[in-house]
Amino acid sequence: MTNPFDRADCDYLVLVDDRRQHSLWPSALDVPAGWTVAFGPAGRPDCLEFTATAGPDPRPASACPVGHRPARPAPVSPDASGPQAAARHESTRRRDSIMTASTSTVSAPPTMAGHPLFGSLMDLQRDTLGTYLKALRDHGDVVRFTVGPPGMRAEFYGVFSADGAQQVLASSAQTFSKENRFLGELRQSFGNGLLTSMGDEYLRQRRMLQSLFTPRQVGTYGSEITQETGSLVERWRTAPDATVDVAEEMTGHTLRTISRILFGRKNDVDAMVPTVQRNFPRINAYAVKRAFAPVNLSRKVPTPGNLRAAKAHRELYEVCDEIISARRAEESADPTGRNDMLSLLARAHDDDGRPISAEETRNQVLVFLVTGHESTATTLGLTLHLLASHPEVQARAHQEVDRVLSGREPVAEDLEKLPYLTQVLKETLRLYPAAPAQGRITTEDVRVGSFTIPAGADVVVSSGVVQRRPDIWEDPDAFDPDRFLPEHEAARPRYAWFPFGGGPRACIGQHLAMLNATLTLSVLLQNYSFTAVDTDIPLNTGITLRPTGQVRCRLTPRT
Ligand code: HEM
Structure with a gap:
């Protein structure tokens, strides 16, 4: 059996001790006394990058838990010799090669040719990802964009190489802050939760919440997913013309x-689902509009738009707060031992032993709803569409599901026995990453490749672009799950594929997303074959990537 300290395929934590030293620890093992979690769970490379970039734990020594030396084997220091050290040195070497690239040729990045008055505004509004891909083709890895008419013109920089993405998200994460205008708007709408918090407050939250998202914890939600999918299968039996819009169906399903998974109880789910369906699209559209408007009135000014948005926020908060206060009262009177995330949050404490307030619980619940449902829905809907359009891939997926499951319900432990389904999902996430671009702001002048980006500039890294680079991906627009055979994956740069982001702000929900997608797909494939009805699927690729029209498939029940 492989030593858990050496496995590359499992998740790790970065632990910090009372001397503020960082160390790697497999997330499947209990955290030893005297150590607390500073980052993770995340892949080994991300943890190594975190240790390389975060420096010593930022909390004052007095705030660090003082304990005995670990009773278990001491966590593996990233400074130790051996594979950890080799990987870290590789990460540092790559960063150095980027940061010190050819001093003599450092220059300002080329500017994307756009409309003489409006720059790239209209192109980006029409097709964001297409405009980035054109910029890569015409100008290369780092490109300056101008947006808007003179006098109100804004600019930002696109970073489109795998090494550049690694630098922005991971190895130089401290130089690329997440604190941009869009984040500020999201914070005003959904509170200061894990998605939007910064600095020490962010680390406190991530440490407190990470146990909710470990593969082991997430695995306990398998039956919730398969039961929901079972209900969907039953409902589809009476679908008119045996045809369903898989994009719409997957949005409701996820x-x-x-x-x-969050609320556990049927009554609470029934109250929350329609409230979210009614109000989330309004709140999202409002936040996006404000984030990209040249100027905004305060949210408090009673314009019709502000009043409509305030009503949507109020409705959402009220239903959420009612559920949370009932659950907190119940858990504090007599802890139930229930496993849904809300009950876990009601019993959770931060490093200093403080319970989570009702307001913070609401913030986290809203963040998980915002980040958790649409992204997984887009991935599942487009996977079904791709399978429906590629019968030979669908046949292989059917064969795997039938062979591994022999008709029984899938469970979390089956994931590693379904490698072809994982390859199919990874290939969908390559072609259609649900969050195709991440925004950051430079905190100082910074060199990326042979270009300098000035301090205070907006920067966008895009998985949607890197994942279609022809120099990394042969025939990049073709759907081919075999690209993710292990030998092919190993030959590519680390940030050739990063649909879940990377570095210290990588997606905390990636195991949950993959579990949800794999189990849902398995049950659907056990029951149906899919044929594409709509072949041309228009996409919005602005902030999130999602279909803008119907994505219909015809269902053929499998006996
Ligand atoms: C296919 C599905 C998903 C995709 C493609 C996705 C993608 C991403 C990406 C790219 C980021 C990084 C954003 C950045 O660096 O600015 C992110 C962050 C995040 N995601 Fe996901 N996500 C998915 C599912 C989920 C799920 C199911 C949850 C939880 C229920 C979740 C919760 C979060 C949270 C809380 C963050 C912020 C993490 C932090 O800043 O520490 N995501 N996601």
Whole structure:
């Protein structure tokens, strides 16, 4: 059996001790006394990058738990010799090669040619990802964009190489802050939860919440997912013309699934789902509009738009707060031992032993609803569409599901026995990453490749672009799950594929997303074959990537 300290395929934590030293620890093992979690769970490379970039734990020594030396084997220091050290040195070497690239040729990045008055505004509004891909083709890895008319013109920089993405998200994460205008708007709408918090407050939250998202914890939600999918299968038996819009169906399905995982109780799920369906699209559209408007009035000014948005926020908060206060009262009177995330949050404490306040619980619940449902829905809907359009891939997926499961219900432990389904999902996430671009702001002048980006500049890194680079991906627009055979994956740069982001702010929900997607897909494939009805699927690729029209498939029940 492989030593858990050496496995590359499992998740790790970065632990910090009372001397503020960082160390790697497999997330499957209990955290030893005297150590607390500073980062993770995340892949080994991300943890190594975190240790390389975060420096010593930022908390004052007095705030660090003082304990005995670990009773278990001491966590593996990233400074130790051996594979950890080799990987870290590789990460540092790559960063150095980027940061010190050819001093003599450092220059300002080329500017994307756009409309003489409006720059790239209209192109980006029409097709964001297409405009980035054109910029890569015409100008290369780092490109300056101008947006808007003179006098109100804004600019930002696109970073489109795998090494550049690694630098922005991971190895130089401290130089690329997440604190941009869009984040500020999201914070005003959904509170200061894990998605939007910064600095020490962010680390406190991530440490407190990470245990909710370990593969082991997430695995306990398998039956919630398969039960919801079972209900969907039954409902589809009476679909008119045996045809369903898989994009719409998956949005409803993932919202119900994530709500069940969050709230546990049917009554609460039934109250929350329609409230979210009614109000989230309004709140999202409002936040996006404000984030990209040249100027904004305060949210408090009673304009019709502000009043409509305030009503949507109020409705959402009220239902959420009612559920949370009932659950907190119940858990404090007599802890139930229930496993849904809300009950776990009601019993959770931070490093200093403080319970989570009702307001913070609401913030986290809203963050998980915002981030958790639409992204997984887009991935599942487009996977079904791709399978429906590629019968030979669908046949292989059917064969795997039939062979591994022999008709029984899938469970979390089956994931590693379904490698072809994982390859199919990874290939969908390559072609259609649900969060195709991440925004950051430079905190100082910074060199990326042979270009300098000035301090205070908006920077966008895009998995949607890197994942279609022809120099990394042969025939990049073709759907081919075999690209993710292990030998092919190993030959590519680390940030050739990063649909879940990377570095210290990588997606905390990636195991949950993959579990939800794999189990849902398995049950659907056990029951149906899919044929594409709509072949041309228009996409919005602005902030999130999602279909803008119907994605219909015809269902053929499998006997
Ligand atoms: C296919 C599905 C998903 C995709 C493609 C996705 C993608 C991403 C990406 C790219 C980021 C990084 C954003 C950045 O660096 O600015 C992120 C962050 C995040 N995701 Fe996901 N996500 C998915 C599912 C989920 C789920 C199911 C949850 C939880 C229920 C979740 C919760 C979060 C949270 C809380 C963050 C912020 C993490 C932090 O800043 O520490 N995501 N996600």
